[in-house]
Structures are given as C-alpha cells and as structure tokens.
Amino acid sequence: MLLKLPQILSRAEVQAMRERLADDGLWRDGRISAGPQAQTVKRNEQAAQDHPTVLALQAEVLAAVQRSALFFSAALPRRYYNPLFNRYRPEHPTYGPHIDGAILHSRRTQEWVRTDVSCTLFLSDPDEYDGGELTIHDTYGVQRVKLAAGDAVLYPGTSLHEVTPVTRGARIASFFWIESMVRSDEQRRLLFELDMNLLKLRERLGETAETTALTGVYHNLLRQWADS
Known part of the structure; x- marks a missing residue:
C-alpha cells in the first residue's frame, strides 16, 4: 500500500x-x-x-x-x-x-x-x-x-x-x-481500509449497532494478526 x-x-x-x-x-x-x-x-x-x-x-x-x-x-x-x-x-x-x-x-x-x-x-x-x-x-x-x-x-x-x-x-x-505490529502489507491494507470506512460510516450515521459490530471485526482481526 x-x-x-x-x-x-x-x-x-x-x-x-x-x-x-x-x-x-x-x-x-x-x-x-x-x-x-x-x-x-x-x-x-x-x-x-x-x-x-x-x-x-x-x-x-x-x-x-x-x-x-x-x-x-x-x-x-x-x-x-x-x-x-x-x-x-x-x-x-x-x-x-x-x-x-x-x-x-x-x-x-x-x-x-x-x-x-x-x-x-x-x-x-x-x-x-x-x-x-x-x-x-x-x-x-x-x-x-x-x-x-x-x-x-x-x-x-x-x-x-x-x-x-x-x-x-x-x-x-x-x-x-x-x-x-502487522507484518503483512496485505493485512495492513485491509485493516486500514476497514478503519477508514468505519470513520466515514460514523460521520454519516453516528454510532450504530452495525458500526459497533464492524469495530469488533477490526479489533478481532488486529488481535489475530498483530504482534505487540
């Protein structure tokens, strides 16, 4: 990326x-x-x-x-x-x-x-x-x-x-x-795209059940892929 x-x-x-x-x-x-x-x-x-x-x-x-x-x-x-x-x-x-x-x-x-x-x-x-x-x-x-x-x-x-x-x-x-923290460029790109689109959804819709669920997806992927 x-x-x-x-x-x-x-x-x-x-x-x-x-x-x-x-x-x-x-x-x-x-x-x-x-x-x-x-x-x-x-x-x-x-x-x-x-x-x-x-x-x-x-x-x-x-x-x-x-x-x-x-x-x-x-x-x-x-x-x-x-x-x-x-x-x-x-x-x-x-x-x-x-x-x-x-x-x-x-x-x-x-x-x-x-x-x-x-x-x-x-x-x-x-x-x-x-x-x-x-x-x-x-x-x-x-x-x-x-x-x-x-x-x-x-x-x-x-x-x-x-x-x-x-x-x-x-x-x-x-x-x-x-x-x-995430070695793979492809995984970093996916996380970045998810994060940026979550920001846009929050700006448009506010905090919803769907944005909360997608935030969980982001953090669970980060938890799976990251070394801290």
Missing part, C-alpha cells in the same frame, strides 16, 4: 528544520551508510546521524508522525528506525534502483528493526528542484512521488525504489522505517 500523508509538518516546522539543516558541516557522502550493493547506485548526501542537531531533529520527526492518526492507522507501528536526513543536488544527484535491508540496527534505540514500512518526509517543495522523484515499483506499476514540503509518503519496505537525478536545486528529506 502506498499512502500520501498531508501536512505532517507545518510550514513553520519545515522552515525551522530547514534552517538547522542548512549547515554544510552536517552532511556526509551518503555511501558511508550503504551496503555493498547500494554503494554502486547511491550518489547523495546524508546528515551525520550522531550530530546533536540531527538527534534533535530525529525526535521532532517522530513526534510529528506520531500525532497523525492516519499514519498510525496505516503503519500500526511497533518500532522505529531512527529518522535520517538526505540531500540531493546536481553534485550528488541520485540513488538508483535498490531494495532496503530487511532488518536494520537503530543507533537511537539500539534495537534491531524489521523494515516493514518505509516513510519519506519531504522538506523541499517541488518547485525548488528539478528531478528527484521518489520512484516506487509496486504491483500496480511505477509510482512517482514528489510532494509538498511537510507531506510524507508511506510505502512497503519490500518495494524496489529509487530517487531520480536532481538537475537543479536541492531535494532535502527525512526518511525512516517502521516495524509494524
């Missing part, structure tokens, strides 16, 4: 985050954190994740997504891999086709995190750069994503994906992974 999440960060929050990321001293060659296969296609910059500024921004990103009910319903988070920050410019323009590692070690929590769901939070507006589309290959074909600053996208961690070359400006984003 690919899902766009609008306004995870306000414009003011984006601006404040961008100002702190403007320090060129924060940025390193992105290949430092890549595995052997990814190093052959990764040509971007990544903020040093142990820097105090970056540690503070990681906490802000997690706080922002955790206040989104839509994010929770779609991801059903159990653990997070600490948010990272990347930058693409014509000098470091692209990250070619790759699939992320299945299990990553989080420096923030010292836990191993299964990468069920990937999240990219855009910090640059589309008119600030040319190229730089997040291109995701899934069962419905190729999806090209280029969102407003403050918006995010969720997609399965199993997906082949890439960032196309940036030819003008700078594309700045935060990205991280979620280990979900």
Whole structure:
C-alpha cells in the first residue's frame, strides 16, 4: 500500500528544520551508510546521524508522525528506525534502483528493526528542484512521488525504489522505517481500509449497532494478526 500523508509538518516546522539543516558541516557522502550493493547506485548526501542537531531533529520527526492518526492507522507501528536526513543536488544527484535491508540496527534505540514500512518526509517543495522523484515499483506499476514540503509518503519496505537525478536545486528529506505490529502489507491494507470506512460510516450515521459490530471485526482481526 502506498499512502500520501498531508501536512505532517507545518510550514513553520519545515522552515525551522530547514534552517538547522542548512549547515554544510552536517552532511556526509551518503555511501558511508550503504551496503555493498547500494554503494554502486547511491550518489547523495546524508546528515551525520550522531550530530546533536540531527538527534534533535530525529525526535521532532517522530513526534510529528506520531500525532497523525492516519499514519498510525496505516503503519500500526511497533518500532522505529531512527529518522535520517538526505540531500540531493546536481553534485550528488541520485540513488538508483535498490531494495532496503530487511532488518536494520537503530543507533537511537539500539534495537534491531524489521523494515516493514518505509516513510519519506519531504522538506523541499517541488518547485525548488528539478528531478528527484521518489520512484516506487509496486504491483500496480511505477509510482512517482514528489510532494509538498511537510507531506510524507508511506510505502512497503519490500518495494524496489529509487530517487531520480536532481538537475537543479536541492531535494532535502527525512526518511525512516517502521516495524509494524502487522507484518503483512496485505493485512495492513485491509485493516486500514476497514478503519477508514468505519470513520466515514460514523460521520454519516453516528454510532450504530452495525458500526459497533464492524469495530469488533477490526479489533478481532488486529488481535489475530498483530504482534505487540
């Protein structure tokens, strides 16, 4: 399931985050954190994740997504891999086709995190750069994503994906992974669709015997499928 999440960060929050990321001293060659296969296609910059500024921004990103009910319903988070920050410019323009590692070690929590769901939070507006589309290959074909600053996208961690070359400006984003309580993407999608339609029924009809029964179905499916 690919899902766009609008306004995870306000414009003011984006601006404040961008100002702190403007320090060129924060940025390193992105290949430092890549595995052997990814190093052959990764040509971007990544903020040093142990820097105090970056540690503070990681906490802000997690706080922002955790206040989104839509994010929770779609991801059903159990653990997070600490948010990272990347930058693409014509000098470091692209990250070619790759699939992320299945299990990553989080420096923030010292836990191993299964990468069920990937999240990219855009910090640059589309008119600030040319190229730089997040291109995701899934069962419905190729999806090209280029969102407003403050918006995010969720997609399965199993997906082949890439960032196309940036030819003008700078594309700045935060990205991280979620280990979900529900491992299966198909099961998460079904739960999400049930949850969203229950909300619409309640808005239209109020609380009824039928919505109460369907809520029970949702929670019983979650109880059957989830690991907590």
